[in-house]
Amino acid sequence: MIIAAVFIAYLILMLIIGAAEYRKSRGLLDYYLAGKGLGVTLVSFSFFATYFSTSAFLGGGGFGFVAGFQWSAFLTFFHILFAILAWLLVAPKLKQLAEETSSLTIPEIFGSRFGKEVQMLSSAVIIVFFSFYMVSIYKGAGNLLQVMLDIPYTQGLIITALIVMLYTSIGGFRAVVYTDLIQGLLTFAGGIVLFASIIYFLGGFEAIEKLAETQIFAGKGELLFEVGKLAPPPIMKAGMVIPFILSLTFAISIAQLSSPQLVIRFVAAKNEDVLKKGALLTPLIIGVFAICVFSIGPLGWLIIPQFDDPVKYLKDSDLVVPVIAMKVLPEGINALLLTAIIAAAMSTVNSLLHMMATSLTKDILNRENIALTRAMVFALALVPLYIALKPPEIIVGIVGVSFSVITSVFLVPLLAMLYAKPSRYSIFASMIVALVASVVWYFVYYRVYWIYPVVPGLIASALTYTIFEKFFK
Template sequence: MSQNTWFIIAIVIYMLVMLAIGYWSYRQTDEYDDYMLAGRGLNPFVAALSAGASDMSGWLLMGLPGALFVSGMGELWIAIGLLIGCWANWMWVAPRLRSYTEIAGNSLTLPSFIENRLHDSSRALRVLSSIVILVFFTFYVSSGMVSGGRYFEATFGGSYIDGMLIVAAVTVAYTFIGGFLAVSYTDAVQGMLMFAALLIVPVMAYFALADTSTLFTWATDKPYGPWPEGNPEFFSMIKGMSAIGVISALAWGLGYFGQPHIVVRFMALRTPGEAKTGRRIGIFWMLLCIIGATAVAVIGTSFFGQDPSIAVTDQENFETIFLDMGRILFHPLIAGLILTAVLAAIMSTISSQLLVTSSALVEDIYMIVVKKKPSSQVLINLSRTAVVAVAVIAGLMAMNPSDSILGLVAFAWAGFGAAFGPLLIFALYWRRLNTAGAITGLVAGAVVAFAWGQGWLNPALEGMGLGALTDLYEIVPGVIAATLGIVVVSLATRKPDEAILEEFDQATMLARAVEKNPDMSVEDMAEEIIDAPEAR
């Protein structure tokens, strides 16, 4: 059989496994809460791997190895920032958010939690939050479909449209029938596949080297890839990096606090106490994956440099180095399974974003319009319809991909991080936060991040002699603007009502109680705290 035939067999096996998980999840889904949050029964292993897989996407398997191969270890600052941000998110947001959602009206989405937290009867905060999610995630889903089309185009030399439609159809199918449970478990499988591939490929490449003694000298002294005479600064994380560059790279970690498709996993945990286990699993997974991606780049310099008969397919950004290693080292069937790791990364992100976007449509917009809450089955069917509708719109946008779409996707991480990150932290930890401050922070973060990322503020910065700041990653000014807006406006306007303050105190008591008794049912503990005289 030809190489492509083996690749197709591997991908068909993978697709069937994803659909099987979707069908199993469908059999477990009876209520609306099950479809949206898996009935808050997600174990920490699945939560950690699904959060990691939906977060990392193709960047971990293609973008990071390619960037390190071309530019050297200076690109690791982004990975370090993300690792720190991931740890902080699991440490400070996960347990407190899981606890607070029990007190704040059993919230199922991030916008509904923010509204319930502040008792915003105007619904403005919920609607604004939902609009931010709808706009950016529609473009994000479209980008994933574009990636799927490009993947099939590059791997099989086939049609871009056919590849995009195949990826979209399978992803929509298991998201449609299985909801959050299907998305979480398929993401966990995809996370394990990514993990295994990133560890196996560099190890096998190392043993395939003709001369292993050059592993840490080839990149600096010998020709490889884009460096005809080697890169003497390959292993330096400082040389060639400006202070603005390092700050911008580390600032990627700030984005974690505001990513709706990540924090929703925290809301679905069985108990707040399991966030500690999830943190350990998630950080361990992420750390080893980053080490594997780094090893691909380092070993790749010798692997491709020593053998002139092989080369990286992508000679511009060298982002296919991981895929090319897999093709060269393994039997086509195994190589095909390794190639599916990239497909897994793409699909895991699409599915998570589809579900969050559909929840914004149904839970955060439709439920505001209707006066009487529909039955669980009606809500599930509406959510499934929303999944298809968003996928169709995103697919139409992906038919003719443009730079503007891809540019907005690059901005989305900063946009979500700046709009929701500071707001969520203040909502969980600051008693004085009010609705006016929350709305100001949400809008300021999104607007400043967008304007900065699009370069609209560059003339003003250059006119003030601050031209160097034009290279600053937009999440930094976005987070600063959001933080200032939240604090200044909250302090300048009326303090929250006593009912809001009392609820905040109950949530704080619950979070502390959970830390002391992590095995106790959070629902029972919440009832005890709410009913306790000192809570009232």
């Protein structure tokens, strides 16, 4: 009862914010980029909340139950590293370029430099692969509400989608960033509270020593502390644990450098001083959150066996974190924590929907129409919602593939655009080759070598760019 009440109150608050920001919107610039007037707290927490969704809380937190602390360590390291690089290398120059070209979307920035074809390709990649990414977030929210409110998975999906569609379409980017602030604070606090509560439940950090002697699916718990020993059984059998773990954690984390829904926050910042302060604040909150949340999964072997058969969670590790939260926290606190995880989902979905809707309306349809953009928010939310009814993989798998393609397509062209003077042919060719290489690798070679598509995708992109710059410029 308490959980339902807290959750309903949260949903009402999000709708109120959406309505309030609708009243404050004063035209296209406000709806697309909140008037380019965001301060450091809004930009940093919007970046954080958009990046960390249920894929972090449930996927990132839960997968350590299968892969151990090697997963936690590599994922945390890469998150902090690429957060720092994003704010130092990409933020200031992208902000400057957006001002020079008067662009409102990431594809429009590319289009202003390299032509309509590049702009259209960028938009198409955003719409298709963000839709795929949204499947993972819907799945996480559906799983969580299934556990949290004891409702069917499908109902959880619909509740999540409907609320986000309403406040995103009504309030635009202003509603997105202001709800992101609240959702980001909830997500950040929720991660710390859950980790601290688990340690308290286990009797302190000394309990971790017991983990080494605990029986897990592959033998003794000491395997949880070793590199290259644990992963899903097919990967262990193939002897590809380290390439799998490194490529997946790399794929998820490097997305901070070039994912359009993240870097557009730099464009919406008030000035360069905001970006300088954000370069300190954002990696700090990302680092603290990552250390707490990504360490939860392995500790599940000390908790879940007390209440349930742990083997069944190996097939769907996305359920590990919500089950732990329900068991170790008192009802009032777990209500806030589980609402925080839902907030993490909604804060990412709203940004993806807004990015997809603005890309479709402005970059592909070439219309500057707020009413049409609002309609696109609803339309674009439905396809991933339908796919999420029977999702193809667990969360970390879906996120890894989506981020692999997005990063492979955008990273090299973005850095080249900011730090060189590339030709349109080099940019277009590198995007096409990266897209094809990533998709082909996933469907043909991934289950042979267990290396995520971001690695061959980026290699293909960089090689293509270099060749075209040398011979076809």
